[in-house]
Amino acid sequence: MNIILSVYKKLYRMYGPQGWWPIDNEYHKRDFSYPKTGRQQLEVCLGAILTQNTSWKNVEKALENLKKNNLIDPKKISSIDKKRLANIIRSSGYHNQKAKKLKIFSRFYLSLKGRAPSRDELLEVWGIGPETADSILLYAYNQSEFVVDAYTRRLLASMNIITEKFAYDEIKLLFENNLPKDYRLFQEYHALIVENGKNVDYNRKYSSKK
DNA sequence: AGCCAGGCTACCG
DNA sequence: CGGTAGCATGGC
Numbered sequence: 211m212n213i214i215l216s217v218y219k220k221l222y223r224m225y226g227p228q229g230w231w232p233i234d235n236e237y238h239k240r241d242f243s244y245p246k247t248g249r250q251q252l253e254v255c256l257g258a259i260l261t262q263n264t265s266w267k268n269v270e271k272a273l274e275n276l277k278k279n280n281l282i283d284p285k286k287i288s289s290i291d292k293k294r295l296a297n298i299i300r301s302s303g304y305h306n307q308k309a310k311k312l313k314i315f316s317r318f319y320l321s322l323k324g325r326a327p328s329r330d331e332l333l334e335v336w337g338i339g340p341e342t343a344d345s346i347l348l349y350a351y352n353q354s355e356f357v358v359d360a361y362t363r364r365l366l367a368s369m370n371i372i373t374e375k376f377a378y379d380e381i382k383l384l385f386e387n388n389l390p391k392d393y394r395l396f397q398e399y400h401a402l403i404v405e406n407g408k409n410v411d412y413n414r415k416y417s418s419k420k
Numbered sequence: 421a422g423c424c425a426g427g428c429t430a431c432c433g
Numbered sequence: 434c435g436g437t438a439g440c441a442t443g444g445c
Contacts, residue, residue, distance in 0.1 A: 262442095263440090264441090264442080265442095265443080265444075267443075267444070268443055268444085269442090284436045300441085300442070301442060301443070302441090302442075303440080303441045303442040303443080304439095304441055304442085305441070305442080306440075306441085307439095307440055307441090308440095308441095311443095312438060
């Protein structure tokens with residue numbers, strides 16, 4: 211069995227099913243039928259943007275605030291005053307940048323008229339980089355795109371499978387070429403890597419930033 | 421009381 | 434091209 215798959219099994223034994231992406235603060239373990247509504251789909255997209263270089267705790271509050279203001283809605287986000295939006299999502303950090311990102315994404319989301327975006331389309335949107343694009347495709351659209359984040363790099367580097375300077379797409383392909391193309395597996399695997407990253411101290415030695 | 425988090429853009433050489 | 438400063442709050 212290849213090492214990528216055996217690492218998955220080991221993590222799964224250690225932590226069990228994760229039930230990502232959290233929606234309304236809940237982790238739907240062993241249920242891969244989410245998102246169930248357009249609103250949930252948008253919530254995943256917004257969360258993916260808000261969590262950029264930010265702990266999920268801080269994002270939860272921002273999402274709660276958005277809900278309180280009835281703002282999980284692309285039209286409302288498009289039209290709300292940017293300063294006001296920034297204040298609502300303040301707890302997620304970089305709130306001025308992220309307010310802009312949410313507004314630009316909402317416009318884009320509306321332009322899709324319900325269809326799924328391609329990865330290239332997402333990458334053309336200001337504020338959406340490779341990890342956010344893959345998170346959106348994997349968790350909001352249930353497409354088999356593997357998500358690579360800082361924890362993924364640290365994990366593979368700690369096992370000497372990669373060096374720190376592997377490109378995003380190289381790491382992504384390493385997973386996708388060694389796993390059955392199954393979005394449920396991809397969802398669970400990435401979630402397990404993050405859970406593991408939160409619990410394991412890599413001594414910051416393998417961080418992508420210095 | 422620093423250090424860091426589920427990154428990305430802009431700008432520099 | 435590759436490298437890096439800037440963005441910002443809250444948790445530990």
